[in-house]
Amino acid sequence: MSTLRTNILGIDFENPFLLASAPPTAQIESIDTAFEMGWSGAVLKTITPDDLEMSEASPRYTTLTDKKRIIGFQNIELLSHHTIKYWCDGIKYLKHKHPSKVIIASIMSPVDKNAWQTLVRTLNDTPADAFELNFSCPHGMPEKGIGMSIGTDGQISVQITSWVKEVARKPVFVKLSPNVTDIAQIGRLVEKAGADGLAAINTVQGFMGIDLDTLQPLLNINGKTTFGGCSGAMVRPIGLRCVAQLRQASQLPILGQGGISTWEDAAQYIAAGSDAVQVCTEVMLNGYKIIGPMLKGLQNYLDNKGFSGISALKNKAVELITSHEHLQKMPRIYPEINHEKCVRCEKCITICRESEHQALRLEDGFLSVDKERCVGCGLCRFVCPLGAIFIK
Ligand SMILES: Cc1cc2nc3c(=O)[nH]c(=O)nc-3n(C[C@H](O)[C@H](O)[C@H](O)COP(=O)(O)O)c2cc1C
Numbered sequence: 001m002s003t004l005r006t007n008i009l010g011i012d013f014e015n016p017f018l019l020a021s022a023p024p025t026a027q028i029e030s031i032d033t034a035f036e037m038g039w040s041g042a043v044l045k046t047i048t049p050d051d052l053e054m055s056e057a058s059p060r061y062t063t064l065t066d067k068k069r070i071i072g073f074q075n076i077e078l079l080s081h082h083t084i085k086y087w088c089d090g091i092k093y094l095k096h097k098h099p100s101k102v103i104i105a106s107i108m109s110p111v112d113k114n115a116w117q118t119l120v121r122t123l124n125d126t127p128a129d130a131f132e133l134n135f136s137c138p139h140g141m142p143e144k145g146i147g148m149s150i151g152t153d154g155q156i157s158v159q160i161t162s163w164v165k166e167v168a169r170k171p172v173f174v175k176l177s178p179n180v181t182d183i184a185q186i187g188r189l190v191e192k193a194g195a196d197g198l199a200a201i202n203t204v205q206g207f208m209g210i211d212l213d214t215l216q217p218l219l220n221i222n223g224k225t226t227f228g229g230c231s232g233a234m235v236r237p238i239g240l241r242c243v244a245q246l247r248q249a250s251q252l253p254i255l256g257q258g259g260i261s262t263w264e265d266a267a268q269y270i271a272a273g274s275d276a277v278q279v280c281t282e283v284m285l286n287g288y289k290i291i292g293p294m295l296k297g298l299q300n301y302l303d304n305k306g307f308s309g310i311s312a313l314k315n316k317a318v319e320l321i322t323s324h325e326h327l328q329k330m331p332r333i334y335p336e337i338n339h340e341k342c343v344r345c346e347k348c349i350t351i352c353r354e355s356e357h358q359a360l361r362l363e364d365g366f367l368s369v370d371k372e373r374c375v376g377c378g379l380c381r382f383v384c385p386l387g388a389i390f391i392k
Contacts, residue, residue, distance in 0.1 A: 041102030139193030203229025247273025263297030
């Protein structure tokens with residue numbers, strides 16, 4: 001049987017599933033419950049100096065739905081409102097009760113050496129296993145010059161990472177923002193500045209929409225709104241891309257996250273370069289209990305694949321990601337048709353005609369592909385409602 005256990009920077013993880021820094025890790029009692037249910041660790045809701053002013057707007061969330069299923073949030077929540085003492089006492093309590101669980105202290109401070117180092121020194125004296133530097137919250141904090149303002153600026157990211165590394169007595173992960181042109185560049189810079197690991201992604205800055213009856217924003221705070229952080233299934237392709245780019249640029253451990261809802265999502269993040277994964281939105285939608293099927297599913301998958309553990313799956317997809325220039329151009333892959341399944345609804349014909357290529361038509365009542373015109377784009381198989389078009 002394969003093992004879900006893994007070791008990152010000398011820290012033992014019972015399994016690769018951690019709670020991300022967010023509402024599910026904002027209270028000690030609830031983290032306690034999550035540990036009982038099987039999560040291997042928690043990144044605490046971001047801790048800040050006690051004198052950092054933060055006042056929350058209400059409401060804080062809106063959602064994107066697909067057939068009533070929520071596929072993502074836009075949130076404008078800020079950071080932890082608990083004192084540093086609350087967290088120091090809480091970390092001690094949790095570690096005493098759950099010595100095998102991993103606790104990562106997420107932190108953020110104004111861009112001031114003393115403020116960052118004081119926070120780190122205080123938390124050094126707790127049994128937390130590591131730090132995660134939140135350089136990536138996209139709302140509220142950038143207005144104060146912190147959060148994503150740090151993670152979108154290479155120089156400031158380097159500066160703060162070095163300040164923290166000067167005093168940290170635990171491994172330091174840097175949590176990066178997807179809201180940059182090149183996340184790998186920031187990853188490389190913080191690695192050079194001494195980061196021990198990377199975490200990605202924080203939320204993707206977005207604007208969920210407008211109610212067309214009232215012309216008010218969907219995230220409506222007394223008639224106004226602000227850009228917020230998007231998370232959940234809808235951001236998964238962005239998170240996977242960022243993790244793969246970081247892995248191509250760096251060998252540091254990566255805590256991958258962004259839209260992980262199932263064990264399959266987690267397995268893909270690991271194959272794309274993550275050492276472990278973090279989950280937030282799916283827990284906020286379905287509770288800590290989702291860990292049960294995630295553990296079982298990943299375990300079965302590793303067993304069935306004959307992988308000894310997480311490390312055997314890690315990076316498996318990374319070398320397959322190349323530049324467009326290096327992709328095969330010829331021969332083209334033409335669609336094939338299962339004539340027994342095809343009901344000649346002509347949806348594919350319309351799409352092919354109106355998306356440029358005009359390669360599909362009915363000939364003697366049967367769907368046929370004109371290989372002179374077909375460019376092998378493969379779109380038709382996705383619009384067929386019956387799965388009658390496929391490629392080999
Ligand atoms: C309501 C909410 C609050 C969050 N608060 C924090 C935070 O305090 N610190 C942090 O580093 N990330 C925070 N995040 C980002 C999550 O940790 C995570 O990186 C992001 O949501 C992507 O993962 P997901 O798609 O599983 O939610 C928050 C996310 C949400 C939805």
